[in-house]
Amino acid sequence: MRARELRRRLKYLLSGDSTLPGYAADGFRTYNKNTDFKDEPRFAAAWAFAEEGNREAWKKRGRVPDVRWRAHTCCWAASRALKLEGDFVEFGVNAGLLSMTVCRYLDFGTIDRKFWLFDTFEGIPAGEMTMDEEHFRKQRNRGIYFDVFEIAKRNFAPFPNAVLVRGALPASLDGVAIDRIAYLSVDLNAASYEKASIERVWDRVVPGAAIVLDDYAFESHEEQNRMWNAFAADHGQVVLTLPTGQGLIVKQ
Template sequence: MFYGNLRDPADRAFLKDALRRLGGLFGRVHATDNLIALGRTFSLFDEPHYQDVLRRQARNTQEQSLGFRLNTLIWAAHQALHVPGDFVELGVWRGFCSAVVADYIGFETVDRTFWLYDTFEGIPAAYDSEGHDSPALREPGLYEKVLERFADYGNVRVVRGVVPHSFRGQSPDAIAYLHIDLNSTRSEIEALEHLWDRVSPGGVVVFDDYGWWNYRAQHMAEQEWMKARGIRILELPSGQGLVIKP
């Protein structure tokens, strides 16, 4: 399944036939998240636990289509459990990715806090120089829906406001897991300026948009920011960027 489903039935039929043919050639094909992987394992996708989590949390085809990115985030969450600090997500939208992570690892049993930051009203004009705001990000009642989604987690805090200003008085001292998906170069760089020193050694940082061509301004800015600190971001085929803090 692909993000932004093909609308033309002829295109869908063409892709379906192509994937069937590729499966015959390579034996195993994963086609999701705008990526076709041939002959790869991706054992997460076969796990009954993962499939149960996805059934509980995915509420539309767009969410069902994020398999490769979820694979990265679940790995990052497990890695972060070996590192001191809280979990942080910047850019929550409907809370799907953080809900999958929390559900998969049983975050309600973890002695940490998961901090979720978003305006829940789209990207402010001052932070949207690339024009990535969209009507979908301004969904009515979004904040309340995310609060309800995490109502059963006593250790999840949902913070409404503009990053990085919303960090004031409402942010962790140490971070083990940092997922950045603000769709704004300015917000993401300012967030790094505020939070990087709080990321524990061994802590994992995942940039959601790092490898996507339409977000190349973020790519370049984050690449230079990390390069100045002697760090190289790993660009993943999923479109994400990955850093493990030294």
């Protein structure tokens, strides 16, 4: 055994898996993979901006979750959207951890698009859902969410073309003038909400647009997983499962 490998194993025995190389956060670990995206200056600055703006919104948890790989996925999808016609839309924002990263990464205030940000801004609303989803809703509202609308307004103040739409989906879509959608992020934590919302806007999503599904491959979100698989099949699409727990559809 080489000395370098021996030192690595000894370090692991003494200090645990925190000493291993790679990315370890958000419920998964990588090894022997290139994760340079984390340190790319433009992305790192965008993430730091979003992380700082979300500290107060995550005070119940005591820390902002490290979802950088999820944010990287969103930045990739949003960058592609610049080559398409249409606005940006996020269903499920909270205080904007992912969408703030996207806005800073793209310098969104200089772009002639709207970023429509839909949320109650006070947690997951009660409504049609399974017993498991209802349990999850109560757990998350108790342990994470509270009224963050003022925080969100402050966070997106540097981007005058980012529009906060407060209310429960899909009803909050009423009267909002979105003609075409080039980027869509979905994180509503309940299959019925996501199904009703995508059905309202599917025809506005332009071909080639990426739809990022935040909850798709997480345990305890099986109802959403099944719903999106069925929706994709019914519309001639396919969902890519990502190790982040996200799902990705590129509309064909």
